[in-house]
Amino acid sequence: MKILHTADWHIGKRLHKHYLYEDFNLFIQWLCKLVSDEKIEVILVSGDVFDLANPSAEARKQYYQTLVTLKNLNCRLIITGGNHDSPSMLDAPKGLLSALQMDVIGGLPKNMEDCIIPLPHNENPKVVIAALPYLRDADVRLANEGNTYEERLAAIRKGIQTKFDEAAEICQEKYPQIPALAMGHLYAAGVSTSESERDIQIGNQAAFKAEQFNSYFSYVALGHIHQPQRINAQIPTFYSGSPLMLSFSERKDEKRVLLLDTENGFEPKSIPIPSFRKLLKLKGNLAELKLKLTDLKFEENLATLVEVEMQEEHYSTQKLADLDELVSNFNQENVEIIKHRAHFKNQQLQSSEVFGAQQNLADLEPKEVFESLLKNEAFSDEEKQELLHTFDELKEMQHTSD
Structure with a gap:
C-alpha cells in the first residue's frame, strides 16, 4: 500500500x-x-x-x-x-x-x-x-x-x-x-x-x-x-x-x-516539492540595499517576496525616511517588499521609537510581546516560568473556544 x-x-x-x-x-x-x-x-x-x-x-x-x-x-x-x-x-x-x-x-x-x-x-x-x-x-x-x-x-x-x-x-x-x-x-x-x-x-x-x-x-x-x-x-x-x-x-x-x-x-x-515562489531577505546599509533591489530578478511561478533590513551604524531619522521612501517607490514587476525594518548598531532607541520605526506590532506573535514585557519586570525566573505557563494555557483556551 x-x-x-x-x-x-x-x-x-x-x-x-x-x-x-x-x-x-x-x-x-x-x-x-x-x-x-x-x-x-x-x-x-x-x-x-x-x-x-x-x-x-x-x-x-x-x-x-x-x-x-x-x-x-x-x-x-x-x-x-x-x-x-x-x-x-x-x-x-x-x-x-x-x-x-x-x-x-x-x-x-x-x-x-x-x-x-x-x-x-x-x-x-x-x-x-x-x-x-x-x-x-x-x-x-x-x-x-x-x-x-x-x-x-x-x-x-x-x-x-x-x-x-x-x-x-x-x-x-x-x-x-x-x-x-x-x-x-x-x-x-x-x-x-x-x-x-x-x-x-x-x-x-x-x-x-x-x-x-x-x-x-x-x-x-x-x-x-x-x-x-x-x-x-x-x-x-x-x-x-x-x-x-x-x-x-x-x-x-x-x-x-x-x-x-x-x-x-x-x-x-x-x-x-518544487519551489513556487522565492523568498529573499536583504540586509545592508541604505546604499547596499538600493543596489540589491535594483539587481533583483523574477525567477519563480509567483511573485518574489522580499524582507528588507537596513543596517546602519548610527541612528538617523533621515535614514529611516529614506528607507520608507525606497520601499514606497519600489516598483518591479513580480517582486514585492512585504516587510522592512531598520537596525542601528550604536544607539538603543526608546520603546516607542522601536515599535514606531523598526518593528510593526502586527508582525509579532502575542507571546513575543508578552516575553518582551517580562524581561523588564522584576520577577524571579520561576515566577516568569509560571506566568509564561499561564499565558500558554490562556492561548490554548482561546484556540479551542468556538
Missing part, C-alpha cells in the same frame, strides 16, 4: 499580510499529479490544516475544494487536527466526509478506538492507522496532577505517552500481525524549528522524547515542526515539514512529502 505523509498545510496563512492561497493551489496541483503518477492510495495530513482556528470563508472554500479534488483521484484521506485548528470546526462535517471515505479527527475523541483506522477496510486490512490529533493539556493531564511547573510538564509528557500506548494496544488487540502507523502533532525533543511555529502547549518545554513512542508502531508520521527532519528513535519517525515556506526562516528549506510503500518496508522516500 502506498501512503503519503504530509502535514502543516496552514490554509489561509498570511506571510506579513500576504496571503498564500496561490501557493497552496500550486502545491495541490503538483500533489494531484504525484498521486496519479505514483498511484498513491492514502494521504496522511498530520495536523494544522488551517492557519487559524476560525478560518476565513476563502480558506474553508480552498480546504473543501482540495478534498473534492483528491477524492476524484480515488485517494483515501486521513486528516488530524493540529494546535492551529479548531477541533469542533474540523469535526463538524465528519459524518459527511466519512461517507466519502475521508477520515477527519479534529480533537481527541472520548473513545480512543475512534482514532484507529484500518486500511483499506475492516474486513481485510493491510495496515492500521492510529490517527491521534494534537493532544491538548486537558487531554493528557488530570486537574490534580502536578503542583509545580516541572511536575506539570512531566505530567503532560507522561499523558502523551499514555495516549500513544493506548492506541498501540488497541491496534495490537484488534488487528494483530497488521502493521500499525501512528500520526501525531507535537514537539519532539531535539528538533530544529523555524519562526513560524506557534507555542501553545506550555511552550516547547514539554518536548516529548522520541524514545517514548510505542515500539509497536512501524512508522510515526508527525506534524507541527515545519522543517523536514527525521527524529532519532527506535522506529522510523519523521516530520514531513510544511509544503510551503511559511516564514523567511524557511526560505532555504527543501520542502517535501514522504512516500511509504508498505510492501517494501517503512523507510519513506523523500519527494521534493
Whole structure:
C-alpha cells in the first residue's frame, strides 16, 4: 500500500499580510499529479490544516475544494487536527466526509478506538492507522496532577505517552500481525524549528522524547515542526515539514512529502516539492540595499517576496525616511517588499521609537510581546516560568473556544 505523509498545510496563512492561497493551489496541483503518477492510495495530513482556528470563508472554500479534488483521484484521506485548528470546526462535517471515505479527527475523541483506522477496510486490512490529533493539556493531564511547573510538564509528557500506548494496544488487540502507523502533532525533543511555529502547549518545554513512542508502531508520521527532519528513535519517525515556506526562516528549506510503500518496508522516500515562489531577505546599509533591489530578478511561478533590513551604524531619522521612501517607490514587476525594518548598531532607541520605526506590532506573535514585557519586570525566573505557563494555557483556551 502506498501512503503519503504530509502535514502543516496552514490554509489561509498570511506571510506579513500576504496571503498564500496561490501557493497552496500550486502545491495541490503538483500533489494531484504525484498521486496519479505514483498511484498513491492514502494521504496522511498530520495536523494544522488551517492557519487559524476560525478560518476565513476563502480558506474553508480552498480546504473543501482540495478534498473534492483528491477524492476524484480515488485517494483515501486521513486528516488530524493540529494546535492551529479548531477541533469542533474540523469535526463538524465528519459524518459527511466519512461517507466519502475521508477520515477527519479534529480533537481527541472520548473513545480512543475512534482514532484507529484500518486500511483499506475492516474486513481485510493491510495496515492500521492510529490517527491521534494534537493532544491538548486537558487531554493528557488530570486537574490534580502536578503542583509545580516541572511536575506539570512531566505530567503532560507522561499523558502523551499514555495516549500513544493506548492506541498501540488497541491496534495490537484488534488487528494483530497488521502493521500499525501512528500520526501525531507535537514537539519532539531535539528538533530544529523555524519562526513560524506557534507555542501553545506550555511552550516547547514539554518536548516529548522520541524514545517514548510505542515500539509497536512501524512508522510515526508527525506534524507541527515545519522543517523536514527525521527524529532519532527506535522506529522510523519523521516530520514531513510544511509544503510551503511559511516564514523567511524557511526560505532555504527543501520542502517535501514522504512516500511509504508498505510492501517494501517503512523507510519513506523523500519527494521534493518544487519551489513556487522565492523568498529573499536583504540586509545592508541604505546604499547596499538600493543596489540589491535594483539587481533583483523574477525567477519563480509567483511573485518574489522580499524582507528588507537596513543596517546602519548610527541612528538617523533621515535614514529611516529614506528607507520608507525606497520601499514606497519600489516598483518591479513580480517582486514585492512585504516587510522592512531598520537596525542601528550604536544607539538603543526608546520603546516607542522601536515599535514606531523598526518593528510593526502586527508582525509579532502575542507571546513575543508578552516575553518582551517580562524581561523588564522584576520577577524571579520561576515566577516568569509560571506566568509564561499561564499565558500558554490562556492561548490554548482561546484556540479551542468556538
